[in-house]
Amino acid sequence: MALVVEHRVQLDRTLRRAELRAYPVWSDDREDNDGRTFRVYVSPQYLWAIDQSSVVHSIVNGPSLQLDVTVDWETDHPAALTDSLILTSPTGTKFVAATATAGRDSLHEVNKTCTCETGTWTYYAKSNSGYVLDKSSNKTFKVNNCVD
Numbered sequence: 001m002a003l004v005v006e007h008r009v010q011l012d013r014t015l016r017r018a019e020l021r022a023y024p025v026w027s028d029d030r031e032d033n034d035g036r037t038f039r040v041y042v043s044p045q046y047l048w049a050i051d052q053s054s055v056v057h058s059i060v061n062g063p064s065l066q067l068d069v070t071v072d073w074e075t076d077h078p079a080a081l082t083d084s085l086i087l088t089s090p091t092g093t094k095f096v097a098a099t100a101t102a103g104r105d106s107l108h109e110v111n112k113t114c115t116c117e118t119g120t121w122t123y124y125a126k127s128n129s130g131y132v133l134d135k136s137s138n139k140t141f142k143v144n145n146c147v148d
Contacts, residue, residue, distance in 0.1 A: 050075050050134045065146050067116040072109045073125045082128035085110035090119025116146035
């Protein structure tokens with residue numbers, strides 16, 4: 001099996017970002033069955049899984065300086081226990097959380113409770129499916145106040 005890589009450039013507000021997608025390709029002689037004529041097939045399902053536009057977050061600023069962050073995203077693969085969320089606080093502290101459930105659903109969700117810090121946080125989601133690893137683009141959210 002080989003891969004066909006499609007290169008798409010999408011225009012963001014301030015920058016151009018290239019997005020690569022790969023499609024499995026194979027060939028066989030199922031139609032002619034003569035051993036000499038092989039037809040090439042390309043799968044319509046791309047291998048890299050995260051739908052970038054589906055990555056969203058919700059935050060709850062809880063008591064005792066706790067910040068509860070939940071990130072959801074969709075893929076073309078079922079959720080796996082290797083899905084994870086990587087958060088970076090405004091002071092550079094990294095928090096990592098793995099999903100608690102796996103299943104046949106293509107909606108992924110990871111939750112992390114961490115110490116609240118005011119300022120801009122960054123995060124990204126990671127999904128694994130077999131040998132395929134995908135990572136969302138970096139996203140941000142701002143915390144203006146923490147609850148004591």
